[in-house]
Amino acid sequence: MPEPINKPMRVLIVGGGTAGWMTAAGLSKLLPANYADIQLVESQQIGTVGVGEATVPHIRFFNAKLGIDENDFMRKTKATFKLGIEFCDWSRLGDSYIHPFGEYGKDIDSVPFHQHWLRAQQEGFAEKLESYSLPIIAAREDKFSFPSMDISSPLSTFSYAYQFDAGLYAQYLRKFSEELGVKRTEGKIIDTQLNSENGFVNSVTLEDGSVLEADLFIDCSGFRGLLIEQALKTGYDDWTKWLPCDRAFAVPCETNGPLTPYSTATAKDAGWIWRIPLQHRVGNGHVYSSAFTNDDQALNALVNQLESAPQTEPKKLFFKTGIRKKTWSKNVVSIGLSAGFLEPLESTSIMLIQVAIGYLLDMFPDKNFDPVNETEFNRVLGLEYERVRDFLILHYHATERDDTEFWNYCRNMQVPDSLAYRMQLFKESGVVSHYKEGAFLDASWYAVFFGQNIYPQNYDPRADKVSRDVLEKHMALLSNANRQSASNMPLHSLTLQDVNANKIINHAVAGIPGHAR
Amino acid sequence: MHDNNSKQHIVIVGDGLDAFFTAAALSTNLSKNDYSFSVILHPSNTKTNYDFCDSTQPDPKPLHHSVCLNEDYLVSQAQASFTFGIALSGWNNPRVAYFHPYSSIGAKLDTVAFHHLAMRLRDEGIPVRLANFALSALAAQANRLQRPLPNDRSVLSSCEWGLHINTKTLATLKRKQAEGQGVNFIQASVNTVEIDKNGHIDSLNLDSSNKLKADLFIDCTGQEAKLINALHDKTWISWSEYLPCDKKVSLTINSATSPAAYSFSQAHTAGWIRQLGIQGKTTLSNYFHSAHMSDEQSVSLLSEASNSTSLNDTACEKINFGRRQASWLKNCIAIGTSSVEIDPIGVSRLQLLRSSLSKLAGLFPRKLNSNAVIAEYNRRTNLEFDNARDFAMLHYKLNGRTQDTFWKECRTIELPEVLEYKLKLYQARGHIALYDEEPLQEQSWVNLYDEHGIKARNYNPLVYGFKLDTIKQHMHRIREIMLEGVAKMPTHANYLAQVKNNFNNK
């Protein structure tokens, strides 16, 4: 039987960025009361990366598990609602599509909707795919209302996430964690002591000479990977050859455009620019590849297209896409940027933090550190990272752009076998391969495949079993119902006013049809 | 689509359930305007007892509609009955029995899986039997039955079930359905298979001296694997080192009593007997290892178990458990026994057939020569077959019979890597790792380990977040609701009558 009930596990979280405080909040809330003694150490002098504003719907489950009140959370983090991401200029200059948090129409006779749509297209009675997705129509009209649990309603076909100030979120979770007994220490770690026998981390030393010991260390120290890399030398799998962007500039500005319930990712000559509207400002950034452009050009490209003057000096960031060879090694579990980095194109970093916390809770060790916990954690988390990686690569690779060297490189690069296979299968049949792990479900893959002009050679032959009349009526009804529902929705800004006035009655976390598990 | 190409012709070779179910499913899915189908009733060269009952298991999700069974119809018109699981006896210990329920066991408390809660109580000296918290086990025990109502959100909706059905009857029905959907049935046998220069099947030479060409050939010839073997003769992966039984003998007898809502799997000194009833009939099959039991012994054991003396046509058959390396090769797909043969202790043959057809229906490409589609079909089916095999083989590996040489040998079986890992994870902390394409869910694995005496050294520490009383109350409440629910269910016999009545009045 698990023994450490008499003597709590001592857990030290190293780092107080989004990863550190999400971990502190998750563990302090979900670990048994006397099971662990949780401390967190962070250094104001070093600071956090201070970017990361967009999320995917998973975060609602995380907040719900913590018991966080949505209105309160949104007010304090200046959050807006997010129905998806708009991608501009990715496949061709002038293109725009939205990857929505939701599904297109439902299966008909076990045949997925998009297959019927492909047929309808061939036979000349299809509208744009967007017309069959309520969250896209709503997003294009800057509308937002909450999804419904009633599966007969079009409002049950989507989910949502937030765009928020991650710094404020970390503060929010800090307060939350401290109230649950997490002890925070301010100070810079300057040394790490390893156990000479088994190489485990025994303790860390702070600048003021104090020593912090623990049984389990959670490395949330950001890119530097203070424990997992600097102390344990775990190694890193570099994925830059598939995702060549390695730098970014980030800068906020005042809102001077629409308060969109979605983020925008616009492809540029050697990277892409994000626009993320929050309640009090707009977050902007340019993610680019230093191999294909230089910093000055990248900065200019960003600043020149801002909708208002920059509120701060643009912040410059360096990163290397990839994953630690082991995200859990010995008694160190790395979570957040210390574990690996996937660029923010699909806003997956916070989600991957959350997924890692979930797996850590599943495999939570005791003081014996059975290696099987580490093996299983690394196996499943590795799959999650790889599948998000493949999804991101698809955005770059599925392009017809040949206007810059960067896009030529992306178009021609050899992608991982796992992605090549997925693309081939989709082209042959319109089918998306099923896996148990992997955050993005079929509908997300459809959105990006179609959005980037990857079409199956032909539609599913089984779709022909539905008579043309029936299908035509069905599809017309669906797009009409979507338009009607969208037109009945309030503007995003109005829903936000209600949230801020605490007028929204806290609703349950609805299911997430067609999107994240 | 109808005009640009001429029709694709699909030939299905075989005379039995595999062929007829395939023909029915494909002709449901594909339009007559674009496809034509023929079934060549190539006789089976193995002695298969067609009058044989098998079971389905809870539908894997999502199951393609064309392989769903119309339960009410089958119960009313084809003597089918419902099943809630499998009663196993003598596996862990000659005198001990347990139930493999198809429904989930208990319910989570917050994020903590039920079996971790049970382990915690056991540490306090409180005995817990997992199946006592599975609705299907409780109902089966009470011989009561009812499928949940569509809108039920209570614990009663956790009920999961399958069907017991006579495969001969089902085959006849599927043939009729296929005929009604335009499938052409041809009485002929395949003499030789001609291969073209690309290694595809070019045509079949029939005994009627006809030559038959087609775009796609589906091999449902069972063990003979007449077509796919012609493409490549070394593609059968034998599982004999994992699944020790190598012979079987079956018998179907009439029975007057109402069938049990579960099947029985009774281990004996050199194998096991499967017993499974439908309305009016029972099939018994003895799976055994020929080195440890003679054919005569095997047949007499079967007659003892069946209380029957009419064993005239019972002959023992060799079985060779295993699967194809790839069930879809070029323009030939092996489906059913030609593709996989499994020891049915965990997952039934009929279940794997339905699941393969469901996968095929979900993937069927317009251009038959689609490499990624073929790879995906093989990936999914192979994973499922191997997961089913792994589950089956644990029954042997983890047996607790100390007297019999057969069973002692079974304990020395070396597990495949993935299974070894799954077992290790469970032993370490009661954790169940499920991979892609698992035919059985967490509860089946937990229950199997638990009933075979595998103790986890540790469990999820989050259990300590709850007071003992909270756990006890949680478990008590689940059981109360389930027992109450079961008490309100009709007996199996009455329920069958009710289903028939409703059906006939429609």
Ligand SMILES: Cc1cc2nc3c(=O)[nH]c(=O)nc-3n(C[C@H](O)[C@H](O)[C@H](O)COP(=O)(O)OP(=O)(O)OC[C@H]3O[C@@H](n4cnc5c(N)ncnc54)[C@H](O)[C@@H]3O)c2cc1C
């Ligand atoms: C350009 C860019 C855009 C992004 N956009 C998004 C987005 O839209 N959505 C999203 O989900 N994610 C996004 N991310 C990722 C997101 O920023 C991070 O995942 C998130 O901030 C978590 O960072 P972290 O907590 O792991 O690391 P950090 O924020 O770097 O925190 C590290 C912590 O460790 C502490 N520390 C480090 N060294 C020491 C030491 N020696 N002693 C003591 N303390 C120490 C620091 O003080 C700090 O508290 C983006 C990232 C980049 C680079």
